[in-house]
Amino acid sequence: MENRKIIGVDLGGTSIKFAIVTQKGEILDQWSILTDISDNGVHITPSIIESIQTHMDKNNYTSSDFIGIGMGSPGTVNQKDGTVIGAYNLNWTTLQPLREQIQGALNIPFYIDNDANVAALGEQWVGAGAKEPNVVFITLGTGVGGGVVLNNTLIHGAIGAAGEIGHTTVDPDGYPCTCGKKGCLETVASATGVVRVATDKASTYEGDSPIKDAILNNHAVDTKMIMDAAKEGDAFSLEVVEEISDYLGLATGNIANVLNPSTIIIGGGVSKAGEFLADKIRHYFSQYAFPTIRESTNIRIAELGNDAGVIGASSLVLNESVHEHITK
Known part of the structure; x- marks a missing residue:
């Protein structure tokens, strides 16, 4: 458990930032891709899955190397269901089942919250x-x-x-x-x-x-x-x-x-x-x-500047996974 890492994702209208983060909030690696909002944003979630999978393959990571994936997203976020709706800068007008798709594809627990909330967590944690x-x-x-x-x-x-x-x-x-x-x-x-x-x-x-x-x-x-x-x-x-x-x-x-x-x-x-x-x-x-x-x-x-999102998303994973463990 101690050596397991976290994937932080900061979903924005222009770019999607990713980071591999330690349980102490240190960024080990980070990268980004452009956000493809065409066709009502249908390409966004598949591109996130593909980018994470490619990075894992390149660095010989498996799903068991990670505690979870945390994401900050614009729009109205349902943390419990792992969904987003109304993220208009992403052209997402219908409900997006992000947890179902991302956790299902990568077999890593997935947590999500509003992007400003996530940045707050990052600054509170190590900022x-x-x-x-x-x-x-x-x-x-x-x-x-x-x-x-x-x-x-x-x-x-x-x-x-x-x-x-x-x-x-x-x-x-x-x-x-x-x-x-x-x-x-x-x-x-x-x-x-x-x-x-x-x-x-x-x-x-x-x-x-x-x-x-x-x-x-x-x-x-x-x-x-x-x-x-x-x-x-x-x-x-x-x-x-x-x-x-x-x-x-x-x-x-x-x-x-x-x-x-x-x-x-x-x-x-x-x-x-x-x-x-x-x-x-x-x-x-x-x-x-x-x-x-x-x-x-x-x-x-x-x-933390531009890193607040990915670090906060990682903090979200730690907070939520601990909460789940306590309530089980």
């Missing part, structure tokens, strides 16, 4: 969470997702929708969200949201700013450019980042008041702004968090 039992993970990417780990257990909620931090309301009169609500955190703190806030501000901001000028002249501007300009003292960009940080401080403050985690981890592409962004979030967090919670909660930048 910025440092094995602390109560950790919240927020990922600021194309959208805003999250995962909640309490008492070393991933929280799913009544219908598996716990951790939808991106749809926390931070401005009741704010931008319309793709979910149908208004003023969700995702509308202002995602990569596209930051640019949206900057674009709105540009039309009324009176000072000089190369970023403002670029926006008004319809030049391409992204979140990294805004964050970099703010770091260099561009007053317009600083104003944008302050507003974004206020929204994030409000959301994290309310999350902490309800859940009392020891650490809130900020990940995703927007988090590449690093401690510059974290310090600003901490400032606003202190305004919204209950005093004792304010003093006991750390806000940290994620450490």
